[in-house]
Amino acid sequence: MKYSKKLARIRNTIVAAVAIVTMTGCSDFFDVTNPGVILDADLNSVRGALALVTGMSSDFSEGYDGAAFAVARLSDEMAGSGSYNSTGDFRRGDFRSDDANGYWNDIQRARWVAEDGLRRMRDDIEGFPFDNNELTARAYLLAGMANRWFGETFCQIIYEAGEAQPKSAAFNRALPQFDEAIKHGGGAGASDIVTAARGGKMQAYVGLGDWGNAVTMAALVPTDFVYEVVYSDNSGREQNEIFNETHGRYEMSAYDTWAELNGSESKRTPFTDCRESPLCSNAQGADGQTPHLRQEKYDSRGSNMVMVSGVEARLVEAEAAIANNDLTLFHSKINEVRAHYGLGLYPNAPTEAGDFTGDWEGDSAREILDRERYLSLWLDGRRLWDMHRWDHPFLDGGSIAGYTPRAEKRTSCFPMADSECQTNPNASGLCI
């Protein structure tokens, strides 16, 4: 009997202990640890602001090269010579809302991290010196550039789950952000940010068709100025996707493009003909048939891309000159560009403004502009935007390397993304 009572006590103690441990010790007991994750509140520190702004740059870079890769295959910049499903569609000018998800998300993230980061730096980070701070200036520049990129890329614009707006909404949103970048960058002595912001305003005014202000801003950007989107071999996220997709994997080629006609030795559109080079692993693209003319503009995983440049400023001035029918000024500005690259100059000004024809040897002002912008901004992710605003004839059934388009009209801007249509009632029905 005595033994049984002892057993019973032990038994009851065990049962009670198990229940107590399970029921009452739980607040700490169920703590989960995952050291790699950063909680939101942890970002509210002065020292953390640098990582926040670098994150803005990183997110911009992360999306920008991918969009440029898509633009190259959708436009006449490159032959889609690979086997991605997207390449199969893009080279035929076909781009749908479900293709747009990644690009829409990348642009929205780049925009939001910059805009919300500025809010956090101003309102949440106690003691952060917001005014006349280079970090503040760079954050505004990145916010403005994200909006400029947004306006140039997508057919319609949406902010904060609102209603769809025309492209101009993005350019209008970018302008005051560039102004703030100029203000804070000037106060901090960050002249490169100030010049880049002026170039950004130039790009936004072009988007708005305000050539007067565009030219005013362009004049403030020297021809040799370049502000870059940063890439690096440091990590996979930082690598230049266009390099990887042309050097690691042969997904697009300069074959049958103006770049090929321009020659492999060109400073603006360099490429290696893999049919003749021992440096290539294969002669043809990933589709198994298109000759691989490997672009060399981005010749490493860490090759930066151009965000804004003085060359573009001269080209904007040249385009504005056409609009003003000042073909002499156009001639001068185009030659400034060619001189910058050490190329031969056009001896004479064109005799007519002309039209965009897609003729490689055309000598009207618009044909020259088409060619010079193509070659100067090659693989910068800007070509589709030019084709869109010019209603370029390539959009009407143009093809490269025998890949004929699926529809009469090729895509010239990215449609609303499914990810927005599915989650934003205001966007419902806007997807294709």
Add this chain to the structure above:
Amino acid sequence: MSNTSFDAWAGRTLKRVSTLALALGFAVMAPWAAGQASAQATGTVTGTVTNATTGASIAGAQISIVGTQLGTLTNNVGRFIVLNVPAGTHTVRAEFIGYGAVEQEVNVTAGGSIVVDFGLRSEAISLEGVVVTGTAGAARRREIGNSISQVDAAAIENQPVTNVGDILQGRAAGVTIMDNGGSPGTGRTIRLRGNNSVSQGNQPLIYVDGLRINNDAYPGDPENNQAANPLDDIRPEDIERVEVVKGAAATTLYGTEAAGGVIQIFTKRGASGAPAWNFSMDLGMNNMGHVGPDEDVNPTGLWLNDCTYFTDPNDPDDVQPGCPESGSWLSNGFIQNYALSVRGGNDRVNYFLSGTWGDEEGVLPNQGQRQYSARGNFGFSVSENLNFRFNTAYTHRQISWVPDGNNAEGLLLNVMRGWRDYTPDHDDSFVLDMELENIIDHFTTGLNMVWTTGSLTHRVNAGLDWSTADYAEERPWEFFYVPLGNRETEQWTTRKLTFDYSGAWDADFGSSFSNQLSFGAQIFDDFINSTNGFGYDFAGPGDKEVDSGARTEAFETRRYKTTGGFFVQDMFGISDLLFITAGLRLDGHSAFGEDFGWAPYPKISAAWVISDHQWFPESLGSMRIRSAYGESGKAPGFFDSERTWDAVSGDDAQPAVTPANVGNPELGPERTAEIEAGFEGALWDGRFTYEYTYYTQNTSDALIPVTQTPSNGFVGTQLENVGEINNQGHELFLNFNLWQSENWTWDLGGRLATNKSEVKDLGGLESISLGWRNYVRPGEPLPVYCHDVVQNGDEVGAIPEFDEECLGSSYPTRNFGLNTSLTFARRLTLDVLGEGQSGHVLNSGTAYQNVRRGVWPPCLDIKAKIDAGDTANLTAYERAKCDSKYVTYGMWTEAADFFKLRSVSLSYRIPDNLLPGSIRGATLRLQGRNLWVSTDYPGLDPETFEDGSRDELFRQEYYNIPPSRRFLFSLKIDF
């Protein structure tokens, strides 16, 4: 059997709750009984217990003298002796899990010894069988309200089983096991009653001897696009039986994470007696038959079987560059497996020790797997009421893979694309320069305690499951795709700690009512650590380490979480006929949101042994009707409830952050509620057994990765409890002993299971893409395959017009198995198992991509017409299917129904008089696996799935090596 005597029932219940406790009880009682018997005339009953069909001895079978407290267990060679049996006529009963009980009447004489031998016949369903999984401790099958599938060692004794998947494939209704590929080491996909989770995986929980083990595929192998599975670390030679509970109605007591079902594996135990040894050996080969479309249109098997006619269909001397000298990329892969085990002990201590070693080559160059394992299972009886078991196992596997699947450096992708490949000069042997290796170590150790104090029984399972994977992938210097080479390594470790306590209190209320109150608590502690290293750009040739690269990267993952909960359950029995069980489990979990709290999971079930009523016709044998309702869940992942940012780098290696997760403080588990009902029984003295179950389960609060409105800034997805998924189906199990005579035994069995899933709600989302054109969409199965298919297929000379259509479930909705076993003279056994899966579609990415390249054999005739401009007589369907300009993935997505001859084996038990005296038995066996397939699927193989072994929800075939055939010669010796 009395229907009304509670005392008798209580005695039986206690006796059968734990076989071990009973055995030890008898052992302790024996001296007492002997003392009592000394006052009266007694005798001895002795004998052996064997498998009636094969003659193999059965260790651990329970022997009881009906109506007395006398009994024992058979020793390790199937022999038993019961002392001090009162003189007179007695009924001796022999029973063992997986076999039907047998009784024989004996006349014991004072001072005499009578020999009685038992031949037990395998019985798939026995109402008196004790099951453990899904119950609080242990219960007789007649007492539980849900279905439970059980495969015993007896059922697989003559099967060509080389891993756990082989044991269950085609043998358990409602268990769908899909081979994913033919590379040695490739894990299988296991589904119990389909998919019920969009985001949290659908693999069942795996328990071994009461311990939860890792059930996630091992990491690594991204270049092979398959993965190894920890379930395959358990050696089939060590397995005593497997129990499977398939839905929430049965898994409630497992709580959170159990909605995908539970598979519990019981390993062999020791038995009293001198050491009894067993040695087995398998020798054989893997072999691949013809690959791809039929030989009449595809004579070279997409150049995998035959490298000739490479670019010229008329030139047999036109050989693919780099092809092996044999003229084929395929060869027979040698297999050798050896296993040695011993079991023995005494009344207080027993043991089972085993060791295995195996080596297997694949059908492609460089493929292979080498493994060895060791196990020690020990039983200790401290007193009549306190028993311990201590089980420890270790397995080592070394797997070599070949680049495969969706991989520009993959062997099949390059070989099968012919001259439209990626390799320099089409020499695909360059691919084989890449080295892929996975080294796996898996250690499991646990302690089981059963302590009975009066009417209370306490059970404790506690232990550790620890596994590591060491993955290495190396592209050597001057590798064709990466000329400077690179190397990746991953060291991955997971540790799972289990503490599981359950108590049961038995009480009676009068002579007709019984009650068992159960309660318990479990704690599961998970830790995962992974370190990845990457080294790029070597300076020269030779063997490398990560830091041989000019540029290196490293990544680390370190995660820790805890799940815990407790339950209470009460089972009320009436006259041993009707059992009603109600229970509740409460769970806490690290990953629940801060505001969520505890998750309750209720259950209720009823079981009615209708055949024990007097009015039930005896000719209808035994029968039980049952029904159960229960809930279970699946927890969200690490930090899914928190707003988080990821640390990244930018501006050339500067620290940076990027948004990761929006956060949801109310996040909780998804809940699956299931109702199942059915019946089971046996006719004609157990020769015909049957089981039927209908189930319907509804997963509410399903964790859906809800796309955040991108224009609000956070562009990823956030898990939200907004989804609803329904699964329902039927499960039928039949087993028929067609013929039973002294010389002949012929069994025939069949299983059929259906599963219809439907996504009811996605919280307003119209569609979630799972990748590879597999989607989650309301009103459709989970998942559904949707893509563009031709709409004007019949039009002649027309350009194809496409529209998206949802073509069907990506997972089988019907699964059926047929088996037959024919034994002659208890020596020669022919066993055949076939399995079919149907009601689903599969996309052949291989066909689509080859059509795009003009190298898909069935399309060559149409391609020739297209190339010649002769398209006027082609239908839009023909062009949509075979014109590289129009073909879509949807056009190559077709029904993947199949029936495969899973296994055929012929076993022969060598007569004892031909064996040396020290040999107790020997069996020779010839066996084959995956010998024949019937399918209309047009791609490589209807079971070939890209990344299928990673618990991915999508299904896609994309240049993956199909499951191979396997031929084995086996020898098994008992000594």
